[in-house]
Amino acid sequence: MSNESWLILGATSSMARAFARAVAERGAMVLLAGRDMADLEHVAADCRLRGARGAAALAFDARKPKGFEALIDRLCAEAGTLNVAVFVGSMPEQSEIDADPALLARTVEQNFTGPATLLHRLAPQLAQRGSGTIVGVGSVAGDRGRLGNYVYGAAKAGFATYLSGLRNRLGREGVHVMTVKPGFVDTAMTWGIEGMFLVASPDQVARDIHRGVRKRRNVLYTPFFWMGIMGIIRTIPEALFKRLKI
């Protein structure tokens, strides 16, 4: 049986649930953190049945850093390899943010500063153990500021830059950091939005992430072809890009 433990932040997301199942099937301990406790209990029960060594539901709000310490203590109480996967995020409509700029701070908190604060507090403990993996889910939206969702994109870009630095720091200590950039995924976040294409299932993305962890990938685009798509989008000169609506 595996001696891994995974703290999963935002574990009510269907992408996170699929990932939790994948690590549960390998016998890991899963600590499922989020806001909807009743739902987290269901995910925990499901993970236990699927082979998790143990599973627990923990309260976590990315905007309430006071609660982070308890999560960190809970994870560090486990023996063996400690791992974290960050799935928290929110994508309000750009128009909603335009109408209510206070939403900007919240979007940044939920996608970047909240989870980064938690990781920052946890980093020394992981370094001390000298092993483990941090998975941070960003987005292809962070690769370029687009008309349709640039506040969300900016938060994800901030998170990606943070993860890149953290990788640099913790890599020397035996802790691996992987940045995940999903394209469109069929979850609550995208359901019913017009104009989605090449939409991947949460299971497919979770499998990719799981494989990426084993292969110790640094930056993972999922599905893989988004690396090509974003490569092209990144090369469009700003003078042209500012006139496009993509």
Add this chain to the structure above:
Amino acid sequence: MRARHQTSHGWGRVLHAEEEVLRPERQAMLERLVAKDPAPAVGNRRSYGDAALNSGGRVIDMTRLDRCLSFDAGTGVLEVEAGTTMGDLLALCAPLGWMPPVLPGTGEATVGGCIANDVHGKNHHGAGSFGQHVLSLTLLGKDGARQVTPGETPDLFRATLGGLGQTGVILSARLQLVPCKGEMVRVRERRMDGIAEFLSAFDASRASYSVGWIDATAQGDALGRGILEEGEVIAGDAPPPGRTRRVPVALPPLLVSAPAVRLFNALYLRRVPEAGRDRERPLADFFFPLDRLHDWNLVYGKKGFHQFQCVLPEGEEQALTPMLERIAESGLASPLAVLKRLGPGRAGMMSFPMAGMTLAVDFPNRPEAEALAMELEWMAVEAGGRIYLAKDTLSDPDLMARMYPEAGEFARIVTEADPKGHFQTDLVRRLKLRDPR
């Protein structure tokens, strides 16, 4: 919650609906939704016709509520959310020594769909229908959640099992699983030379699982020839699942033209040697043979196909002969034709099974096929049988009471449970299943 606007279709791709689809990801969202704005629930839409369609309205897609909530490894009692698929349950439970008591021919069917159609499996003659193994379920209606059990709420239970989603949204169910010796099935395959041999072989069979494939193009002495498969679950670990394939687009219906089907069927029959053979197959391959090819319904082309499935009561099996003759003459049959003995087991008022023989045949969607299916339906009704609503695209409201003697009582209980008709689907409107009789 955002809704998605889409054109949905039944598995046969003949009937379509413009719908708004809501897909709650957790119980609290579903509960809010049903309390505020109730709509019929759908699973993976493996029903062939319009059982899971609601034209111009909304439906609730249950597939994200797919968690196992509790399991007692001592008693085999499992509580699951209704969107869990049978394939997932089988893969999860078999290594723990248990399996679902009844499995339909596709692992994509959800627990909710299996309850709402009270499905039968290859072991129906012994194990009965799916609903007979449901210990209790949680049903959501406009007024909230309630526990439905065969002992305490027998009427509502019998209107919910096989009740096509009309009593409300099934949130979760407690199922009694059965012990499972291993992950393999020993399958004995034997050629059957004609319908008479088939029927006596089914009578003589003592196997837990049995199903017949029929060459529905054969005529004369060969009428009703085919292959009988009998299976027993045995110990052994399954090899890792093989690759599945996908039909990418609707194909030109050449593959289901009469000469192609005749050729295919003749070859398929010869796969099994004259003396029969024994094989060992992984559970999923035996129970869900078609799932290896995703979207196989596209093989019938853009216009789709009908599946005709009827059951003929015990003692009326001779009616199969004229039915098979009509099918063979028509040149419309596809290779998918199944014959099976059913036992008396059924859990609900509108459940399909009755003791006798069931025949299922696919026909490409052409005008002649409609006429043929209606003619076959009449033959079945005259013999005291009925057709399976999960497969239906064509039936007639006036036949319902004759085929389903409890249809009137069903309409009454459903109207009580859902007086405003929130959970009506296209099928229910088409066949007037809510009308008092």
